[in-house]
Amino acid sequence: EEEIPEDHPRYQDLLTRHRIEAGVEKGITHLQGMHAEGRGSAFDYLLGEETIPSADDAERAAAAHLLLADHPVLSINGNVAALVPGEMVELAEATGADLEVNLFNRTPERIDAIVDHLREHGADEVKGLEADAHIPNLDHERSKVDADGIYEADVVLVPLEDGDRAEALDEMGKTEIVIDLNPLSRSPQVADVPIVDNIIRAVPNVTDHALELAGADEADLRTIVANFDRERALEDAEERIRSGEL
Amino acid sequence: EEEIPEDHPRYQDLLTRHRIEAGVEKGITHLQGMHAEGRGSAFDYLLGEETIPSADDAERAAAAHLLLADHPVLSINGNVAALVPGEMVELAEATGADLEVNLFNRTPERIDAIVDHLREHGADEVKGLEADAHIPNLDHERSKVDADGIYEADVVLVPLEDGDRAEALDEMGKTEIVIDLNPLSRSPQVADVPIVDNIIRAVPNVTDHALELAGADEADLRTIVANFDRERALEDAEERIRSGEL
Numbered sequence: 001e002e003e004i005p006e007d008h009p010r011y012q013d014l015l016t017r018h019r020i021e022a023g024v025e026k027g028i029t030h031l032q033g034m035h036a037e038g039r040g041s042a043f044d045y046l047l048g049e050e051t052i053p054s055a056d057d058a059e060r061a062a063a064a065h066l067l068l069a070d071h072p073v074l075s076i077n078g079n080v081a082a083l084v085p086g087e088m089v090e091l092a093e094a095t096g097a098d099l100e101v102n103l104f105n106r107t108p109e110r111i112d113a114i115v116d117h118l119r120e121h122g123a124d125e126v127k128g129l130e131a132d133a134h135i136p137n138l139d140h141e142r143s144k145v146d147a148d149g150i151y152e153a154d155v156v157l158v159p160l161e162d163g164d165r166a167e168a169l170d171e172m173g174k175t176e177i178v179i180d181l182n183p184l185s186r187s188p189q190v191a192d193v194p195i196v197d198n199i200i201r202a203v204p205n206v207t208d209h210a211l212e213l214a215g216a217d218e219a220d221l222r223t224i225v226a227n228f229d230r231e232r233a234l235e236d237a238e239e240r241i242r243s244g245e246l
Numbered sequence: 247e248e249e250i251p252e253d254h255p256r257y258q259d260l261l262t263r264h265r266i267e268a269g270v271e272k273g274i275t276h277l278q279g280m281h282a283e284g285r286g287s288a289f290d291y292l293l294g295e296e297t298i299p300s301a302d303d304a305e306r307a308a309a310a311h312l313l314l315a316d317h318p319v320l321s322i323n324g325n326v327a328a329l330v331p332g333e334m335v336e337l338a339e340a341t342g343a344d345l346e347v348n349l350f351n352r353t354p355e356r357i358d359a360i361v362d363h364l365r366e367h368g369a370d371e372v373k374g375l376e377a378d379a380h381i382p383n384l385d386h387e388r389s390k391v392d393a394d395g396i397y398e399a400d401v402v403l404v405p406l407e408d409g410d411r412a413e414a415l416d417e418m419g420k421t422e423i424v425i426d427l428n429p430l431s432r433s434p435q436v437a438d439v440p441i442v443d444n445i446i447r448a449v450p451n452v453t454d455h456a457l458e459l460a461g462a463d464e465a466d467l468r469t470i471v472a473n474f475d476r477e478r479a480l481e482d483a484e485e486r487i488r489s490g491e492l
Contacts, residue, residue, distance in 0.1 A: 021277050031270060035284035038282060042285045
């Protein structure tokens with residue numbers, strides 16, 4: 001990672017690929033995660049590999065939701081752990097959120113590897129090991145969550161989430177924040193706050209907004225949340241993908 | 247592979263992913279190939295996951311070029327071997343072309359694994375083991391080819407090729423046919439015949455055209471080649487990607 005020069009024109013893409021590849025080699029990331037990342041990278045390329053203004057609005061709204069929440073939880077899968085482990089720990093600290101490991105292809109080995117990886121990046125408590133509750137309307141393995149984690153959370157950040165699980169969490173009535181580079185995939189479509197941005201830009205930016213809003217009145221946070229227009233954010237990202245420089 | 251129902255709406259995408267994953271597990275495909283495939287899958291999604299008419303024209307022109315060639319060679323890398331091994335063998339037979347293994351991340355183990363894999367899919371002779379010539383203007387490992395294969399070929403099919411190598415082959419004056427789902431990436435940009443299509447649709451379609459054109463006069467083949475408009479094919483694919491159903 002140290003060998004990629006920061007001024008390389010493909011720096012973000014190279015960094016992302018390198019981290020995902022290292023994640024697969026460490027047993028953190030499923031091989032299919034490499035495919036998903038490649039798919040995302042094409043959308044990022046079409047977006048111009050930058051945080052567009054409507055994504056920044058979404059990231060600010062996400063920060064406000066997390067700060068207003070009674071019990072916010074940040075969900076970590078294999079790609080999230082590989083790409084932004086330290087950044088997720090910092091966001092959890094900035095918002096008082098819990099971290100919970102939640103895998104699409106769940107094995108005890110991968111759960112343990114991810115928990116260890118997050119601890120190496122400064123995490124203290126990590127949930128997801130108990131798996132003593134179930135999200136309704138999902139098949140057994142995919143539905144496992146911690147009773148005192150995602151199950152009872154009021155606000156969840158689920159980056160790079162599978163569409164079925166994003167829908168099932170939405171049906172539980174949770175305020176759902178999704179990070180996904182394809183604005184028309186199901187997860188951002190069901191999210192209260194769809195962030196169409198690369199996770200390696202999005203998570204630090206949500207943290208920056210949270211730190212800036214840390215002293216804000218509840219009324220101001222509620223205004224930010226109320227003013228965010230999810231439909232516009234999705235349309236704006238789609239428009240950008242269609243018309244941006246290829 | 248037998249478990250994926252052919253009428254599944256995501257059949258092609260699932261089949262592609264499955265084959266690439268199996269390729270990685272067999273030591274045929276580099277981990278970065280999984281990323282490249284994911285990236286391609288996003289462009290295929292935007293194209294509508296179908297062979298657009300200008301791609302079919304390109305595939306017909308490719309067949310005509312291969313039939314007219316004195317020494318056509320089909321280049322095989324780790325993704326090509328994983329995705330269309332039998333289909334490349336059939337195309338070689340239909341056009342009298344040689345098969346040559348040519349890897350971006352070259353190791354003796356991967357070369358051997360790919361040669362074995364092609365033989366399991368019906369290949370007789372496979373080039374790429376000698377590596378006794380070099381493509382000019384490429385770094386040493388990436389430039390290795392067989393003297394009686396790609397080095398002396400007049401027409402080369404290089405599917406899913408790296409941009410540097412596609413440029414270097416172009417500079418050698420070869421007639422170059424590229425298959426790539428991003429019309430603006432460098433390889434299709436330098437190709438005489440850029441095929442913007444999924445390789446799993448493109449290769450069998452080039453073979454079908456070659457079988458149909460097998461008895462054609464040289465003059466007819468030359469007309470097909472002359473009438474193919476590479477700029478229009480690239481523009482048409484870009485237009486389709488920008489305006490297609492997301």
